Amino acid sequence: MPHLHTRLAHAGCTPDPATGAVVAPLHMATTYERAADGSYPHGYLYSRMDNPTRADFEETMADLEGGAIAQAFASGMAAAQALLQSLRPGDRVLLPDDLYYGVRKLVDEVFVDWGLRVDTVDMTDLDAVEAALAADATRLVWLETPSNPLLKITDLAAVAECAHVAGAQVVVDGTWTTPVVQRPLDLGADVVLHSATKYLGGHSDLLGGVLVFAEDTPVAARVQTVQQTSGGVMDPFSAWLALRGLRTLRVRLETMMRTAHQLASWLDDHPRVTAVHYPGLPTHPGHAVAAGQMDGFGAMLSFEVAGTAAEALAVAARCTVFRRATSLGGTESLIEHRASIEPDGSTTPAGLLRCSIGLEHPTDLQEDLSRALSN
Ligand SMILES: Cc1ncc(COP(=O)(O)O)c(C=O)c1O
Known part of the structure; x- marks a missing residue:
């Protein structure tokens, strides 16, 4: 085959x-x-x-x-x-x-x-x-x-x-x-x-x-x-x-995963970020299991910013390259404050922002997050 x-x-x-x-x-x-x-x-x-x-x-x-x-x-x-x-x-x-x-x-x-x-x-x-x-x-x-x-x-x-x-x-x-x-x-x-x-x-x-x-x-x-x-x-x-879509799935994902890994590592060192959730980071509790059962670590990541839900929403609001929208997996990177769209009883941390990493140049995405986090 x-x-x-x-x-x-x-x-x-x-x-x-x-x-x-x-x-x-x-x-x-x-x-x-x-x-x-x-x-x-x-x-x-x-x-x-x-x-x-x-x-x-x-x-x-x-x-x-x-x-x-x-x-x-x-x-x-x-x-x-x-x-x-x-x-x-x-x-x-x-x-x-x-x-x-x-x-x-x-x-x-x-x-x-x-x-x-x-x-x-x-x-x-x-x-x-x-x-x-x-x-x-x-x-x-x-x-x-x-x-x-x-x-x-x-x-x-x-x-x-x-x-x-x-x-x-x-x-x-x-x-x-x-x-x-x-x-x-x-x-x-x-x-x-x-x-x-x-x-x-x-x-x-x-x-x-x-x-x-x-x-x-x-x-x-x-x-x-x-x-x-x-x-x-x-x-x-x-x-x-x-x-x-399937015909280009592999090349899209390979590029997106590379960028996601790069951004996750950078966010991990950012002073305003209190947690990064990405299984490609060696510090992730599921890293070894993920490495054993996945080919790459995916192109989704989430991170938490210190402060209230309003402060996290404000970080997303300052992004200009990332689009503020739900969903994932498109060529365009998306950022979303999950707790505010999940129903009552959501256990998602108030400061969590979820990102679907797209096909933009990684430098543009990093600079966008950097600007959004620095205000
Ligand atoms: C992991 C996961 N499963 C299922 C769904 C539901 O898919 P759909 O929106 O196509 O009904 C979503 C949608 O966001 C999802 O993220």
């Missing part, structure tokens, strides 16, 4: 048999003609069920992650919802104590009413994970590493092993890493989730999500039923854009 980098470069580039075009066409049709005998000769029936462009993206993602099957959704959260809906009322899910707040909100505000039982554990503490698994039967362990927004590192292979011994499945939100940096299925996870809105698309211009399953299990089949019957599917144009 060709190298991952070659497969990325060729994403969505199987020559079209009808025209020879080297980039696969965008299929917008919602419905497909039946043969005289009532069959669907090309395998496509109706676009909610399946669509050639979406199928291309799904097959590409399954291949890149080393999975058996993938399903693409209208957003990362639609993917999360479909996976949670494949569980049964009464099932128990273990969530990490630091994770994308949207997942926490979805679980707390929708799935708890629906009957899901939820507990939270520090996934970086294996004893705590084992104790939580021993306390009650668990169906699903949800992991995010590096986590959002504190960049905590979970030992994927170790937690997957504990979860499997306890009879639980493991899903890893791979949005921040992508298969270029970390491949959770190789480390024992059962499912990988991505918000394709971020690095996979890579240009802040599409909304999408995808689940990749290690095996074509009954859980994967149930998720597919949710996907195809409820219709939270990735639209063809987003799938086409996501395939285009």
Whole structure:
């Protein structure tokens, strides 16, 4: 099999048999003609069920992650919802104590009413994970590493092993890493989730999500039923854009990661910065685990400034190269005061600013932060 980098470069580039075009066409049709005998000769029936462009993206993602099957959704959260809906009322899910707040909100505000039982554990503490698994039967362990927004590192292979011994499945939100940096299925996870809105698309211009399953299990089949019957599917144009994004994913990430590492090291020595959260720093508590399970340390970092939330917001406000916006993974660097957009009960430190590092020259980004921190 060709190298991952070659497969990325060729994403969505199987020559079209009808025209020879080297980039696969965008299929917008919602419905497909039946043969005289009532069959669907090309395998496509109706676009909610399946669509050639979406199928291309799904097959590409399954291949890149080393999975058996993938399903693409209208957003990362639609993917999360479909996976949670494949569980049964009464099932128990273990969530990490630091994770994308949207997942926490979805679980707390929708799935708890629906009957899901939820507990939270520090996934970086294996004893705590084992104790939580021993306390009650668990169906699903949800992991995010590096986590959002504190960049905590979970030992994927170790937690997957504990979860499997306890009879639980493991899903890893791979949005921040992508298969270029970390491949959770190789480390024992059962499912990988991505918000394709971020690095996979890579240009802040599409909304999408995808689940990749290690095996074509009954859980994967149930998720597919949710996907195809409820219709939270990735639209063809987003799938086409996501395939285009994949072709440059590696080079974008390599540059972004280099800059992120450089900025994290510089911030670490800055007198106004009280903490830097970046697993590439040797002082990060998860550095050794991250070095063992990641290829590079990602392009997301967060740092804390001394003082109040208002002072941290003022630092972000003084940036002119970094854009003040939520989301991540685009070519433009973003800075965000997380505590002020997370819901009540957020445990994010008041002085924390999260950065998605883009493709600008590192000197411009460093000077921007330097100016913003010096006022
Ligand atoms: C780690 C992570 N997972 C999932 C999501 C949800 O993705 P979407 O916005 O595509 O629904 C996000 C969005 O910010 C995210 O950062």
